[in-house]
Amino acid sequence: MxxxxxxxxxxxxxxxxxxxxxxxxxxxxxxxxxxxxxxxxxxxxxxxxxxxxxxxxxxxxxxxxxxxxxxxxxxxxxxxxxxxxxxxxxxxxxxxxxxxxxxxxxxxxxxxxxxxxxxxxxxxxxxxxxxxxxxxxxxxxxxxxxxSPKRPEAQPGLRAEVRTAPNQAALYRLLGDRHHMHIDPDAAQAAGQPRPFLHGLCTLAATTLELARSVGAHPAELVELDGRFSAPVFPGDRLGVTAWPDGRTASFEVTDGGRPVISGGRVRFG
Missing domain, CATH: 3.10.129.10 (Hotdog Thioesterase)
Incomplete structure (x- = not known):
């Protein structure tokens, strides 16, 4: 056999x-x-x-x-x-x-x-x-x-805040990513988290929106995006965005209460 x-x-x-x-x-x-x-x-x-x-x-x-x-x-x-x-x-x-x-x-x-x-x-x-x-x-x-890309040594050029909504994971999952850990407390706990958490791609996109506003670009003009997920974000969290802009390009990182959640980020608008 x-x-x-x-x-x-x-x-x-x-x-x-x-x-x-x-x-x-x-x-x-x-x-x-x-x-x-x-x-x-x-x-x-x-x-x-x-x-x-x-x-x-x-x-x-x-x-x-x-x-x-x-x-x-x-x-x-x-x-x-x-x-x-x-x-x-x-x-x-x-x-x-x-x-x-x-x-x-x-x-x-x-x-x-x-x-x-x-x-x-x-x-x-x-x-x-x-x-x-x-x-x-x-x-x-x-x-x-x-x-992993290193954090820039220069002082950041901008700081911003992203306010996530309490219902954001429940809303985002309707776009196709219906993994239970984003909506069901039991599934989240089985995945090692205390409660349902936000999709990483939702956090990344929300950050991109705020960065576009901050550098004077339209978010639909995005041409490149990169980011590493470091830790989960929970719906309702307020996130800190630190960025090193260079024209319409920026390196960035996202923190939640000082805890990194996205690192090595890079965005470019056309």
Whole structure:
């Protein structure tokens, strides 16, 4: 009898995760803007007649891809966490439409006791890369990968605050990421948290909105975004944003009561 070979983490590198057509309408884009903190008077984000779609909305359309890798058994979905996120915007998203998305496993880094899987989703409008930290999957002899970016030594050029809403996780999950830990107290406790916590991508998008306001850019002009998730954020928390702007580009970090929640952030507006 032949025993099936179980893939090591490194053997997932380059794996095809399939394609999908993502459809959305203006209501979806407006709901997203409200879920990440758009104000009701920002009419070009929340009013269909003036709508400019936030580029980070693309990440909700591609959320199926990292979920697909977990479903295929690459790692234990109960313990893996979202480590970081990158987004490169190639063109503005239309108010409504259909996008053809193709997903694959990019690099797989060996961190010793854990592995980091990169899931890359590509379309003609954006390229998005999830980094997923998977305990227990390391030790396969691969490269460790790049180290975390260092905090700038210069004094920050701006400080801002992001006020999350008590219902923000409940609202954001309607965009597609319905993992129970963001809504169900029992599931959150099983994941090691005292109560349901906010999606990392929601925190990242809310920060991007505030940074756009602070540097005088429109959030729909985002062309590059990168950030590493350090700790959970709970709905209702007030977050501190520290940034080092250089024109329409900025390095940034986000803290919650002095505790880092996003580190190594970088944003660029066109």
């Amino acid at each position: 032949t025993v099936a070979h179980a893939r090591t983490a490194g053997e997932w590198q380059g794996a095809d995760l399939g394609t999908r057509t993502a459809s959305y309408d203006e209501r979806d884009a407006i709901l997203y803007a409200l879920a990440v903190g758009a104000a009701p008077d920002e009419l070009d984000l929340v009013f269909e007649e003036r709508l400019r779609v936030l580029p980070t909305f693309a990440l909700t359309l591609a959320q199926w891809a990292p979920d697909a890798l977990g479903d295929q058994g690459a790692f234990d979905v109960r313990t893996a966490v979202h480590g970081s996120q990158r987004l490169q915007v190639l063109r503005p998203l239309p108010r409504a439409g259909r996008l053809e998305l193709a997903a694959r496993v990019g690099e797989v880094w060996d961190k010793g006791s854990a592995a980091v899987f990169e899931v890359v989703v590509e379309s003609d409008a954006f390229v998005a890369t999830w980094s997923l930290f998977a305990p227990g999957c390391g030790g396969f002899g691969g490269e460790r990968g790049p180290s």
